[in-house]
Amino acid sequence: MNPNLSLLKPYPFERLRLLFGNVSPNPELRPISLGIGEPKHPTPDFLKRALAGDLDSGLAAYPATGGKPELREACAAWLHRRYGVSLNPGTEILPVNGSREALFSFAQTVIDPTRPGATVVFPNPFYQIYEGAALLGGARPHYVASDPSRNFAPSWESVPEAVWANTQLLFVCSPGNPTGAVMPLEEWQKLFELSDRHGFVIASDECYSEIYFRDEPPLGGLEAASKLGRTDFKNLVAFTSLSKRSNVPGLRSGFVAGDAKWIKPFLLYRTYHGGAMSPAVQTASAAAWADEDHVIENRRMYREKFAQVTPVLARVMDVALPDAAFYLWAGVPKQFAGNANGLSADEAFAQALLTQYNVTVLPGSYLAREVDGFNPGAGRVRMALVAETAECLEAAERIARFCQP
Numbered sequence: 348m349n350p351n352l353s354l355l356k357p358y359p360f361e362r363l364r365l366l367f368g369n370v371s372p373n374p375e376l377r378p379i380s381l382g383i384g385e386p387k388h389p390t391p392d393f394l395k396r397a398l399a400g401d402l403d404s405g406l407a408a409y410p411a412t413g414g415k416p417e418l419r420e421a422c423a424a425w426l427h428r429r430y431g432v433s434l435n436p437g438t439e440i441l442p443v444n445g446s447r448e449a450l451f452s453f454a455q456t457v458i459d460p461t462r463p464g465a466t467v468v469f470p471n472p473f474y475q476i477y478e479g480a481a482l483l484g485g486a487r488p489h490y491v492a493s494d495p496s497r498n499f500a501p502s503w504e505s506v507p508e509a510v511w512a513n514t515q516l517l518f519v520c521s522p523g524n525p526t527g528a529v530m531p532l533e534e535w536q537k538l539f540e541l542s543d544r545h546g547f548v549i550a551s552d553e554c555y556s557e558i559y560f561r562d563e564p565p566l567g568g569l570e571a572a573s574k575l576g577r578t579d580f581k582n583l584v585a586f587t588s589l590s591k592r593s594n595v596p597g598l599r600s601g602f603v604a605g606d607a608k609w610i611k612p613f614l615l616y617r618t619y620h621g622g623a624m625s626p627a628v629q630t631a632s633a634a635a636w637a638d639e640d641h642v643i644e645n646r647r648m649y650r651e652k653f654a655q656v657t658p659v660l661a662r663v664m665d666v667a668l669p670d671a672a673f674y675l676w677a678g679v680p681k682q683f684a685g686n687a688n689g690l691s692a693d694e695a696f697a698q699a700l701l702t703q704y705n706v707t708v709l710p711g712s713y714l715a716r717e718v719d720g721f722n723p724g725a726g727r728v729r730m731a732l733v734a735e736t737a738e739c740l741e742a743a744e745r746i747a748r749f750c751q752p
Contacts, residue, residue, distance in 0.1 A: 465484075
């Protein structure tokens, strides 16, 4: 067996299952889950028709790993409309089976475990795929704590120069999971300068880019590079997906775009890995990237939902409207600190909330790692507002009653 498999930590939802193992939820209330970030808004009908309409031809041949030209061109056109950047569809864009699969496999392309001290850097809290990709690639993870006083921006300045010197890959997530924070241009400039100095690759996870609450859409990595004159996108690859944008998590469709120097070996890796996308999925994906009306409507629903839910929770918890994404990153009330059962405050909150009000939330400490005695997710919970507005509002009202001292 690959010995690195033993280094993998339990996934957050496995830990949640164990936390709730002996819990009996209140049977008088229907269960509501805010635990998993799985989009629940309806899938647009035109995407279903596009998928079904290509089944006859789309299932009759092996797909090329590089994808159809029509799909790569649709992705390039979307990047130009959304970010004002121009990329070569043939050399700088590659379809992938969702950003999760791509983030993991890209790390296996980049990491050279034969180099002493090979390191992968990423924010803390984080999407657990970053850590798993680093460990299975033979690298050591370096966790960069997010700073609540700076809108949960990662404290990149806390990373020692010796760590940057050994860094081969940096994962960034903007808008962030779980905080919803968006990286400004100044932060991108800092990371590009570090990348130039030390030669590491930046993998920019942007799967939440189309769900935002301000008038101006979130800045993307390729857009930031272009604004700073880096039109070759040196050592930068952006990852995006249709799952959240178009409410099709089961389609498993996204694309990566950026430095052609890294797209080429990534294509080679995926050719051997078997990462080709079904032709029928490619047809539906091209239709999705070409349409903005359904994305605007999806964003409107999230804005309406957050506008109703956030004030209810803000009365009893430390929480505010995020920049983007569909999570609330909420601090639990002080009465949950210190638990006789040895649970952290966020674990105690989640367990008692399920017991009394049949609402599931995810402890923030499960999304982070303790470093130097500090877990930056402790004392917070992540709430995924993915269900319909009425259900999320009912959950918020139950939480508000639960939090009353």
